[in-house]
Amino acid sequence: MIANYHTHTPRCNHAEGAERDYIERALEGGFRELGFSDHTPYLFDVPGYYSRFRMRPEQLPDYVETLLALRAEYADRIAIHIGLEAEYYPRLFSRQMDFLRQFPLDYLILGQHALYNETEGFFTPRPTDDKKLLDQYRGQTLEALETGLFSYFAHPDLFFFTGDPKAYDRHVRAICRRARELSIPLEFNLLGFQEQKHYPDPTFWRIAGEEGCPVVLGSDAHDPAAVWNPALIAKAETILSAFGVTPIETVSLHPIR
Numbered sequence: 379m380i381a382n383y384h385t386h387t388p389r390c391n392h393a394e395g396a397e398r399d400y401i402e403r404a405l406e407g408g409f410r411e412l413g414f415s416d417h418t419p420y421l422f423d424v425p426g427y428y429s430r431f432r433m434r435p436e437q438l439p440d441y442v443e444t445l446l447a448l449r450a451e452y453a454d455r456i457a458i459h460i461g462l463e464a465e466y467y468p469r470l471f472s473r474q475m476d477f478l479r480q481f482p483l484d485y486l487i488l489g490q491h492a493l494y495n496e497t498e499g500f501f502t503p504r505p506t507d508d509k510k511l512l513d514q515y516r517g518q519t520l521e522a523l524e525t526g527l528f529s530y531f532a533h534p535d536l537f538f539f540t541g542d543p544k545a546y547d548r549h550v551r552a553i554c555r556r557a558r559e560l561s562i563p564l565e566f567n568l569l570g571f572q573e574q575k576h577y578p579d580p581t582f583w584r585i586a587g588e589e590g591c592p593v594v595l596g597s598d599a600h601d602p603a604a605v606w607n608p609a610l611i612a613k614a615e616t617i618l619s620a621f622g623v624t625p626i627e628t629v630s631l632h633p634i635r
């Protein structure tokens with residue numbers, strides 16, 4: 379692993395450590411690129427609604443300015459990219475992008491933590507056997523990828539489906555096939571792997587292997603040490619190779635302009 383594009387900062391209220399410490403850890407691991415992709419602020423349209431797991435809109439200028447300064451400081455040692463992890467919420471997305479385009483962002487990654495527009499939605503890591511919700515997850519995330527705005531799909535297996543395996547196979551295959559056609563890498567999420575969450579889901583990665591998808595490892599670091607965890611990376615590579623997958627080392631980022 380020589381690049382990681384999934385790195386948080388304390389602005390999301392559930393990460394710790396200064397940006398500089400994340401960069402130093404990446405240098406220790408011999409990384410050539412480090413991308414920050416903290417949970418995006420979102421412009422919701424329900425008065426009083428606030429999701430606590432993301433920065434507030436007024437924190438975005440400081441996030442960008444802090445990283446621009448560090449990028450300049452570390453320029454001869456590592457490439458620093460400024461991104462965000464964002465959900466695709468259809469009703470809000472166009473206004474959301476108008477807001478984000480005011481900032482010099484190098485990329486977005488898709489992390490679909492809720493369905494619909496979050497405020498009326500269903501949180502995707504919650505177990506469910508409802509095929510209609512699975513269908514919605516597939517439709518909504520594919521619509522997101524079709525926008526061309528997302529450089530990769532973070533923890534694509536975040537949706538926790540406990541129902542009919544045939545339905546899961548059908549929907550996951552549709553996601554994988556389209557992502558491959560669009561050349562959008564799928565992220566094998568090292569945080570979920572470390573914490574033994576319901577993702578990475580072996581069934582998902584078997585299908586991704588069968589469909590020949592590009593796959594990238596993502597640290598999803600919420601603390602500096604997690605940026606580079608060599609033992610965990612080796613374990614992830616072993617599991618993926620059993621499914622015929624060799625992760626790609628770098629991702630070509632789509633700047634937001």
Ligand SMILES: [Zn+2]
Nearest residue numbers: 386390392417
């Ligand atoms: Zn997070």
Ligand SMILES: [Zn+2]
Nearest residue numbers: 384463489598
């Ligand atoms: Zn994340």
